[in-house]
Amino acid sequence: MPDLAHERERMIERQVARRGVRDSHVLGAMREVPREAFVPEGLQEFAYEDTPLPIGAGQTISQPYIVALMIEAAAVRPGDHILEIGAGSGYAAAVIGRIAERVYAIERHETLARLAAERMARLGYDNVEVRTGDGTQGWPEVAPFDAIVVAAGGPAIPQTLKDQLDIGGRLVMPVGDSQREQRLVKVTRTDATHFEEEDLGGVMFVPLIGEYGWAEDARPRRPAEARSFRDPAPAQSIPELIRSAAEPLPDLDDPAFGALFDRFAGARVVLLGEASHGTSEFYRARAAITRRLIEQHGFNIVAVEADWPDAAALDRYVRDLPVPPNTEPPFRRFPTWMWRNTDVEAFLAWLQVWNMARPRDARTGFYGLDLYNLSASIAAVLDYLDRVDPEAAAVARQRYGCLTPWAKEPQAYGRMALSRGYAACEDGVVKTLREMLDRQLEYTGQDGESFLDATANARLVKSAEAYYRAMYYGAAQSWNLRDTHMFETLEAILNAKGPDAKAVVWAHNSHIGDASKTEMGAVREELNIGQLCRERFGDAAALIGFGTHTGTVACASDWDAPMEVKPVNPSRPDSYERLAHDSGIGRFLLDVRAGVHEPLRRELIDPRLERFIGVIYRPETERWSHYSACTLPEQFDAYVWFDETTAVTPLPTRMREGPEETWPFGL
Ligand code: SAH
Numbered sequence: 001m002p003d004l005a006h007e008r009e010r011m012i013e014r015q016v017a018r019r020g021v022r023d024s025h026v027l028g029a030m031r032e033v034p035r036e037a038f039v040p041e042g043l044q045e046f047a048y049e050d051t052p053l054p055i056g057a058g059q060t061i062s063q064p065y066i067v068a069l070m071i072e073a074a075a076v077r078p079g080d081h082i083l084e085i086g087a088g089s090g091y092a093a094a095v096i097g098r099i100a101e102r103v104y105a106i107e108r109h110e111t112l113a114r115l116a117a118e119r120m121a122r123l124g125y126d127n128v129e130v131r132t133g134d135g136t137q138g139w140p141e142v143a144p145f146d147a148i149v150v151a152a153g154g155p156a157i158p159q160t161l162k163d164q165l166d167i168g169g170r171l172v173m174p175v176g177d178s179q180r181e182q183r184l185v186k187v188t189r190t191d192a193t194h195f196e197e198e199d200l201g202g203v204m205f206v207p208l209i210g211e212y213g214w215a216e217d218a219r220p221r222r223p224a225e226a227r228s229f230r231d232p233a234p235a236q237s238i239p240e241l242i243r244s245a246a247e248p249l250p251d252l253d254d255p256a257f258g259a260l261f262d263r264f265a266g267a268r269v270v271l272l273g274e275a276s277h278g279t280s281e282f283y284r285a286r287a288a289i290t291r292r293l294i295e296q297h298g299f300n301i302v303a304v305e306a307d308w309p310d311a312a313a314l315d316r317y318v319r320d321l322p323v324p325p326n327t328e329p330p331f332r333r334f335p336t337w338m339w340r341n342t343d344v345e346a347f348l349a350w351l352q353v354w355n356m357a358r359p360r361d362a363r364t365g366f367y368g369l370d371l372y373n374l375s376a377s378i379a380a381v382l383d384y385l386d387r388v389d390p391e392a393a394a395v396a397r398q399r400y401g402c403l404t405p406w407a408k409e410p411q412a413y414g415r416m417a418l419s420r421g422y423a424a425c426e427d428g429v430v431k432t433l434r435e436m437l438d439r440q441l442e443y444t445g446q447d448g449e450s451f452l453d454a455t456a457n458a459r460l461v462k463s464a465e466a467y468y469r470a471m472y473y474g475a476a477q478s479w480n481l482r483d484t485h486m487f488e489t490l491e492a493i494l495n496a497k498g499p500d501a502k503a504v505v506w507a508h509n510s511h512i513g514d515a516s517k518t519e520m521g522a523v524r525e526e527l528n529i530g531q532l533c534r535e536r537f538g539d540a541a542a543l544i545g546f547g548t549h550t551g552t553v554a555c556a557s558d559w560d561a562p563m564e565v566k567p568v569n570p571s572r573p574d575s576y577e578r579l580a581h582d583s584g585i586g587r588f589l590l591d592v593r594a595g596v597h598e599p600l601r602r603e604l605i606d607p608r609l610e611r612f613i614g615v616i617y618r619p620e621t622e623r624w625s626h627y628s629a630c631t632l633p634e635q636f637d638a639y640v641w642f643d644e645t646t647a648v649t650p651l652p653t654r655m656r657e658g659p660e661e662t663w664p665f666g667l
Contacts (some may be wrong), residue, residue: 004036007048011035014523015050016068025071029098030068035061037119038091045194046624050523053624057109059206061089062151066203068095073186074147076100081142083164085135086151086208090116090128096149097128104142106135108209136212138164145169153182153205158212165189174205179214180574202606204574238603239582245597246588246641252284258292260589264542264637265297268502269490269533270316273509273545273636276568276613277335278554280649281642282546283343289544291350294364298502302351303367303490305507306331306339308456309376311368314339318351319363321449324383328376334560335615337650341554345651367456367493369486369507369529373647374464375407377457381432384454388446392435399428403465414425414468429465433458456489463488479526483511487532505529509545510612512541513635517627519607522564530635544635547611555617565647569619575609576632586643592633604633 012030021027036047038061043053052060062070071092072558076082080100084093087105093116097103105128107113111267113132120128132137135150136158143164150173157173165171169189176182184200207214236244270293273284294297304311310330316323331339348366355363378400385393402425407415417423436443436455444451463485470478486507494501505512507529513528515521515528533541550570553561571577582588592601609627618625632639 001572004034004044004048008035011048011050011064013062014525015065018328018523019065021068021072023064023068023075025076025078025099026068026072026095029071029095030064032098033081033091033094034123035064035091037123038089038094043621043624046621050629051521051623051624053644055089056115057112059088059089059109059112062205067092069200070149070151070172071096071099071185073184074149074170074447075659076147078109080146081144083135083139083143083145083148083152083161085148085161086131086206087116088112088151090119090130092149092151093130094120094123094125097125100146101127103128104139104145105130106133106139108132108134112553113304128411134210136160136208136210142162147171148173150174150208151205152208152213153179153203154208154213156212157185157187160212162187162189162195163518166190167191172200173208174203174428179207180204200284213574238579238600239584241600241603242579242583242590243585245600246583246585246590248585249285249587249589249640252281252288255292257285257288261289261292261544262296263591264472264544265293266540267542268494268537268540269334269505270299270503270542271505271507271512271530271533271544273507273512273543275509275545275611276553276555276617277338277508278563278613278648279548279613279645280343280647281548281645283341283347283648285546285640285642286504286506287343287347287350290347293502293504294354296350299504300362300501301367301493301497301503302364303369303493303503303505304339305370305486305511306368306465307370307373308368308377308460308489309373309380310339310455311366312380314348315366318348318366319355319360320352324380326379329378335371335556335563337554337563337648338615340651341648342651343648357563365493365497367489369489369505370468371460371464371485374403374410374461377460377464378403378407380457381436381454381461384450384457385436388443388450392439396432399425399432402428402459406468410464410468411471413465414471417469418472423465423469425465426469429458429462433462433630443478448496454495456492459485459489459492474528474602479528483515483526483528483532486511486529487536490529490533491536505533508614509547509610510614512543513545514543515632517634518610518630537619542638543636544638544640545632546640546642547577547580548641548645549577549643551642552647553613553617553645554647554650555613556615557618563650566617566619568613568617568645570609572609572623573628575611575627576630577611578605579604579608580641581643588641590639590641593635593637601633605631607631610635 036044039047039053052063052391055061076099081102082096082100085109086107087093093103093105110132113130117130138160144166146169148161148171153174174182175185181204184203186198188196272286313330385396436458467478467481470481511528514529514531516531517527520526530543549569552565553568607629610630611626
């Protein structure tokens with residue numbers, strides 16, 4: 001179980017304070033209330049995520065930030081008497097109760113009201129009273145109130161509630177003529193007959209259902225009172241705008257497929273994403289685009305989200321380079337299907353044929369940017385130094401010896417470093433890399449290609465040492481180390497290949513879409529290779545994301561668990577994916593760069609959910625495990641859509657004696 005007090009502190013700092021909630025009463029109260037006590041069994045691990053969560057009866061506990069925003073807007077103060085409508089889990093009422101003198105909370109669903117009341121009792125919050133009923137009628141027996149907070153969206157502000165406000169009292173409520181999207185409105189009663197109104201911005205709440213709210217069957221019951229705070233509806237719906245901007249894609253095997261991406265050929269780095277780690281269409285599309293960029297536009301580097309030493313084995317195959325002795329077969333560790341699959345095999349077979357028709361220095365290489373295969377990288381560095389500089393090899397062997405006991409289970413090294421309070425192996429691995437780079441001239445005299453390989457491995461050892469230590473400080477630090485390592489490795493390849501080198505990168509959307517335009521960056525302070533490329537290369541970096549609505553995917557249920565093919569849930573109604581699906585076009589390219597399709601871009605710019613399926617896919621908790629808010633048109637330069645997709649076909653991982661040509665996967 002993660003440290004929940006620590007997570008609560010982070011939530012308040014990152015999700016609440018940093019977004020502008022300054023009210024010390026609100027921040028203090030949120031620090032006191034254990035949010036995990038208000039979410040259902042099984043969802044506690046998500047209690048401090050930046051999202052609403054289901055609480056049963058089709059209702060949700062509001063996103064922490066929204067709770068904070070509403071309580072701040074209602075200016076709840078010590079001594080106040082407050083009415084909350086829509087108690088739900090009781091979380092917001094509990095937070096209010098830590099500030100105010102008394103809280104009266106009404107919830108329509110009896111089961112929820114009972115649960116909320118039980119929670120108050122268990123936590124000893126005896127100044128909060130929860131009852132079942134229709135909150136749109138207010139609670140006249142205990143009125144007037146210093147503030148009323150309504151946690152569900154209605155078509156208009158009920159007069160009944162305004163009447164129950166004290167003079168100077170505040171009411172905060174989501175109002176809108178749609179059942180999903182509203183404006184947050186604050187009403188202040190200035191005297192017996194006057195009320196001032198303020199619009200606090202767009203929000204999304206579950207509907208307020210009752211006498212003065214929406215009817216059960218979803219039509220406003222008091223149309224005369226309904227008023228709209230919403231912007232006028234766009235002339236065209238978003239799916240219609242997508243439909244007009246989308247460029248339908250031809251068949252994956254049609255050469256015209258790659259040609260549609262010629263507009264990005266001027267870039268130095270083209271980054272191609274994927275929305276899962278096991279979807280055939282994403283691999284095949286990236287292969288088609290990459291092939292075009294290599295054949296027509298001089299791209300000579302393919303760098304992928306795989307470990308350096310493993311990708312190096314494939315590189316030797318596609319460029320016909322000598323195979324060093326003692327090379328381990330590549331990609332034998334989880335998740336093997338990510339690279340050992342028929343789509344990757346077909347791409348490598350093509351690349352090999354392409355390369356064999358060209359002189360050595362005009363061949364396109366295949367490289368890995370990731371940092372997990374510590375033991376293979378250690379072996380590769382020592383092998384290299386044994387050949388070019390036996391004295392340095394002896395020193396490196398001793399330094400790496402510090403890590404060797406942990407190389408097969410590097411997490412244990414991180415734990416050890418943490419408990420001893422110092423990074424025992426750090427100095428040595430940093431020095432080895434630095435000394436190798438310092439001796440570049442001396443070493444490259446022998447062979448530039450092997451020098452790049454060996455220093456990339458030494459960089460991997462250095463980054464991995466820091467990565468496994470950082471794992472114990474928090475997800476963001478280790479994520480950032482990993483993506484910074486990927487970026488530095490990419491730069492090292494580009495530098496080694498000279499000023500005309502151009503690279504295609506294959507990695508997950510979460511790595512190649514600009515993290516600063518996503519919740520990952522904004523809330524968790526994570527950066528990624530896409531963002532670093534934009535910062536370094538500006539317009540000479542093209543970031544291309546991929547997405548799908550439904551189909552099947554190769555994945556696992558847990559780390560190191562066997563591969564399964566699971567159905568992909570249809571995309572959520574509040575996601576970018578659903579907008580793409582509703583366009584009705586099965587396969588398309590959407591150019592979302594500024595100035596290309598401005599009306600659409602404007603509509604897409606408000607953050608929405610986007611789905612990230614990784615090696616692990618958990619459809620049961622999909623919303624919290626896999627969706628995250630993003631600003632898609634700023635995250636990517638283009639978006640490639642396949643409405644329905646299929647799982648990759650894995651290749652077997654066991655070894656078999658066989659003829660040479662079954663290389664690269666050594667099967
Ligand atoms: N404040 C809650 C969020 C609840 S979501 C929390 O922190 O968990 C909104 C809640 O309003 C739902 O539980 C819904 O059942 C309830 N609701 C909707 N209409 C209502 C009404 N007329 N009276 C009382 N509750 C209502």
